[in-house]
Amino acid sequence: MDLKFEFGELLKAEGLRKYRRDFQAQLLLATRRAMQEFGKEIRDKIRTDVSNTLKVRRQAILKSFVYKVYFRKTNKIPALHFYSGIKWMGVHAKGGSAGKVVIPLAFRKGTVKEGLGTIGFRKLLAQLASNKNLFFEKKGSITIIWARNTREDRRLLVNFRMYQRKQTGQKSIKKNERVNIGFITSVKWTKKLNMYDIVQLNMPKLSKEIEKQFKIVKNK
Numbered sequence: 001m002d003l004k005f006e007f008g009e010l011l012k013a014e015g016l017r018k019y020r021r022d023f024q025a026q027l028l029l030a031t032r033r034a035m036q037e038f039g040k041e042i043r044d045k046i047r048t049d050v051s052n053t054l055k056v057r058r059q060a061i062l063k064s065f066v067y068k069v070y071f072r073k074t075n076k077i078p079a080l081h082f083y084s085g086i087k088w089m090g091v092h093a094k095g096g097s098a099g100k101v102v103i104p105l106a107f108r109k110g111t112v113k114e115g116l117g118t119i120g121f122r123k124l125l126a127q128l129a130s131n132k133n134l135f136f137e138k139k140g141s142i143t144i145i146w147a148r149n150t151r152e153d154r155r156l157l158v159n160f161r162m163y164q165r166k167q168t169g170q171k172s173i174k175k176n177e178r179v180n181i182g183f184i185t186s187v188k189w190t191k192k193l194n195m196y197d198i199v200q201l202n203m204p205k206l207s208k209e210i211e212k213q214f215k216i217v218k219n220k
Contacts, residue, residue, distance in 0.1 A: 023217075024075075025074055025075075026217045027214060027217060028071070028074060028075075028076075028077065028078065030210070030213035030214055030216065030217050031077065031078050031210050031213065032069055032071045032078045033213055034206065034209040034210040034212070034213045035069045035078055035080040035206070035210075036069050037209065038202075038205065038206050038209045039067040039069065039080055039082075040067075041202070042067065042082065042198065042199060042202050042206075043065060043066065043067045043082065045198050045202070046065050046082060046193075046195050046198055046199075047062045047063075047065050049193060049194050049195065049198060050062060050065060050089075050193060050195075053092075053192050053193055053194075054092065054192065054193075061086065064084045064085040064086045064089070065082070065083075065084045065089075065195075066082075066083065066084075066085070067080065067081060067082045067083075068080075068081050068083075069081075080206075082195065082199055089193075091189045092189065092191070092192045092193045093191070093192075093193045093195045093196065094191060094196075095188075095189055095190050095191035095192075096188070096189055097186065097187065097188045097189070098186075098187040098188075098189075099186065099187075100184055100185070100186055101184070101185060101186070101187045102121075102145070102182055102183075102184050103182055103183055103184075103185065104121050104181065104182045105160060105163050105164075105180055105181060105182050105183070106159035106160045106162065106163040106181070121182070124156055124181075125145070127153075127156060128147050128153060128156065128181075131150075131152055131153055133147045133148055133150055133152075133153050134147055135147065135148075136184075141185065141186065142183045142184065142185040143183060143184040143185075144180055144182075144183050145180070145181050145182040145183060145184065146178050146179060146180045146181060147160075147178075147179055147181055148176045148177070148178060148179070149161065149173050149174065149175060149176060149177045149178075149179050150175070150176060151175065157179050157181065160179050160180065160181045161173050161179055164179055164180060
């Protein structure tokens with residue numbers, strides 16, 4: 001088969017290699033354009049799924065789901081990446097487990113004023129342990145952490161006594177009476193979002209969009 005080129009320089013080996021490089025670069029650019037254009041459609045489908053599944057009211061959460069086309073090296077195939085700027089959203093997309101977690105009772109939202117925080121709670125447990133006033137009780141799949149309402153540790157347990165009175169309706173907690181301060185349990189999250197499924201289902205459409213861009217390049 002004889003091949004004829006419009007430009008004389010393409011008949012040379014160097015010119016042919018340059019033509020191939022230029023044509024390849026145009027195809028990669030076409031791939032990037034297709035990803036950028038069709039990425040918006042997939043992103044919107046992901047946001048709709050998040051809104052319907054998690055009953056999201058805040059637009060900031062929906063807008064955290066974005067996409068990006070990586071094309072730093074012009075001789076490499078572009079990559080299309082979908083992600084959320086909110087790190088904990090990955091748990092809803094994949095599911096997972098945090099292993100055993102210590103959960104303070106008194107710091108739950110809507111119970112009492114904000115207390116010690118994570119670091120402060122650790123210090124509180126250490127203080128109670130040094131006073132030999134820290135106890136653990138296994139009940140089913142959880143372990144309850146509790147202490148006695150001693151004179152020495154009375155101030156340390158103030159938030160927990162308030163919480164326990166609210167829960168039980170007690171007017172007061174007597175000296176040396178048991179005060180529950182937290183529990184240890186395994187935390188697991190089931191997959192809720194269909195983010196990965198949406199991307200996979202739309203890959204054939206993206207392939208057609210890339211082919212469409214290729215035809216535009218070939219017809220130039």
